[in-house]
Amino acid sequence: MTNIELVGRVLSSLPADDDHPYRTGAWAPQTTEWDAPDLELVEGAIPDDLDGVYLRNTENPVAPSIGRYHPFDGDAMVHVVGFRDGKAFYRNRFVRTDGLLAEQEAGHALWAGISERPSKAIREDGWGARGRMKDSSSTDVVVHAGVAITSFYQCGDMYRLDPLTLDDLGKSTWHGQFPSDVGVSAHPKVDERTGEMLVFNYGTEAPYMHYGVVDADDRLVHYVDIELLGPRLPHDMAYTENYAILNDLPLFWDPDILKKGGHASRFRPDLPTRLGVIPRRGQSSEIRWFEADPTYVLHWSNAYEDGEEIVLEGYFQDNPEPTVPPESSYYQRLSRFLSLDGMQTRLHRWRLNMRTGATTEERLSESLSEFPMLNPDYIGRPHRYTYATTGVPGFFLFDGLLKHDGATGKEEHYSFGDGVFGSETAMAPRIGSTAEDDGYLITLTTDVGNDRSECLIFSAADVTLGPIARLRLPERISSGTHSTWASGDSLPNWR
Numbered sequence: 001m002t003n004i005e006l007v008g009r010v011l012s013s014l015p016a017d018d019d020h021p022y023r024t025g026a027w028a029p030q031t032t033e034w035d036a037p038d039l040e041l042v043e044g045a046i047p048d049d050l051d052g053v054y055l056r057n058t059e060n061p062v063a064p065s066i067g068r069y070h071p072f073d074g075d076a077m078v079h080v081v082g083f084r085d086g087k088a089f090y091r092n093r094f095v096r097t098d099g100l101l102a103e104q105e106a107g108h109a110l111w112a113g114i115s116e117r118p119s120k121a122i123r124e125d126g127w128g129a130r131g132r133m134k135d136s137s138s139t140d141v142v143v144h145a146g147v148a149i150t151s152f153y154q155c156g157d158m159y160r161l162d163p164l165t166l167d168d169l170g171k172s173t174w175h176g177q178f179p180s181d182v183g184v185s186a187h188p189k190v191d192e193r194t195g196e197m198l199v200f201n202y203g204t205e206a207p208y209m210h211y212g213v214v215d216a217d218d219r220l221v222h223y224v225d226i227e228l229l230g231p232r233l234p235h236d237m238a239y240t241e242n243y244a245i246l247n248d249l250p251l252f253w254d255p256d257i258l259k260k261g262g263h264a265s266r267f268r269p270d271l272p273t274r275l276g277v278i279p280r281r282g283q284s285s286e287i288r289w290f291e292a293d294p295t296y297v298l299h300w301s302n303a304y305e306d307g308e309e310i311v312l313e314g315y316f317q318d319n320p321e322p323t324v325p326p327e328s329s330y331y332q333r334l335s336r337f338l339s340l341d342g343m344q345t346r347l348h349r350w351r352l353n354m355r356t357g358a359t360t361e362e363r364l365s366e367s368l369s370e371f372p373m374l375n376p377d378y379i380g381r382p383h384r385y386t387y388a389t390t391g392v393p394g395f396f397l398f399d400g401l402l403k404h405d406g407a408t409g410k411e412e413h414y415s416f417g418d419g420v421f422g423s424e425t426a427m428a429p430r431i432g433s434t435a436e437d438d439g440y441l442i443t444l445t446t447d448v449g450n451d452r453s454e455c456l457i458f459s460a461a462d463v464t465l466g467p468i469a470r471l472r473l474p475e476r477i478s479s480g481t482h483s484t485w486a487s488g489d490s491l492p493n494w495r
């Protein structure tokens, strides 16, 4: 490949003979940072009307965590592929979090991961709802006010990157109002219509949750207590034009073990799912809780208003606390909360009646899928199409794409092929698009057998056709969790 520059390298203290399943194979981390101003086209053509950036955060550890490593402990590396005038550029950069910098200086891990007791950490301080964790900022990435922002599922800082160059822009301060004592959770929601970013955080101290609104000028303009019944483990939120939707789900840290300093997630099928609807600038007292069948939901795909009802869609888990045989290895036990077939995740719809307070719910698909993406123009509004990923049985890897048509129930599936795994796949509306699925799907693959990665572009109108373009990345990349799309016209310095 030509025109590719190695621009950085980070020292790794991982063992040379590493055998951890989430640090080898498709999860083998990188240590290098690259610039590729003009990605090599392997096949097809980059559409001229694909304009913007696809950003992907990955879990890319360079220190092993004290004790047992969990993939969500991994340091953040962000990849960007930018599409402009039928060409594509690429960059990847570590997110230089306070935790990564401290461990780099020490030359070894300073914090224990989520699978270990906090007391094992060398450092007394730290981040996360659990406490004494490294804020790896490797869970999520969004673009707000023209800046890429990474975040951590356990709550922490928000790290700001230039969405084109991935230059480090420091941490979010929100003009001095950032709640540094708790941090914020992954899955902030950016409403492109208003420029607002809706956020939440959670912890082990009452009121156990807060909800906030950050405006287009990056100022925290609203921040309220959300009183839950105890410490909970929310992961995602949703919003409509007028409401934010928070949740209190019956899978949380066992309170008795928590009192002794341990953190064991337990599903309580005797408790309902609680869905909280609050006006987007509403006070704590205005939240209305709806009860539904017990489950855990990692990700909501969308929410919208329909007359007197709030419609919420996401992935219902039939088995939020999967069990494994007693003789299973740590690695098998680790995977149980990470595989879609383990948790049995299926697309589901809840209807919350604001007049009667009643909830009705229905399963929308029998397919196991998760990590949904929509045409961003339809978020918070009624939508038809959901683009999701399918998972490798028993493991956390994405082996294909699934397009669900909410009007007909019809589904289209595309498999990446043996040993090839994709990323959370974003939908990029075509410039001048006229229909909801008039656009492109973008994913980054990790091809284990051939030790390489590609960027694939699909037509969102028909994913069964396979990629309409394939671009070669400079190096095989690690797997990860979340991604986003930002159109060129939303980015400063784009042209």
Ligand SMILES: [Fe+2]
Pocket: 139, 186, 187, 235, 236, 298, 299, 481, 482
């Ligand atoms: Fe997530």
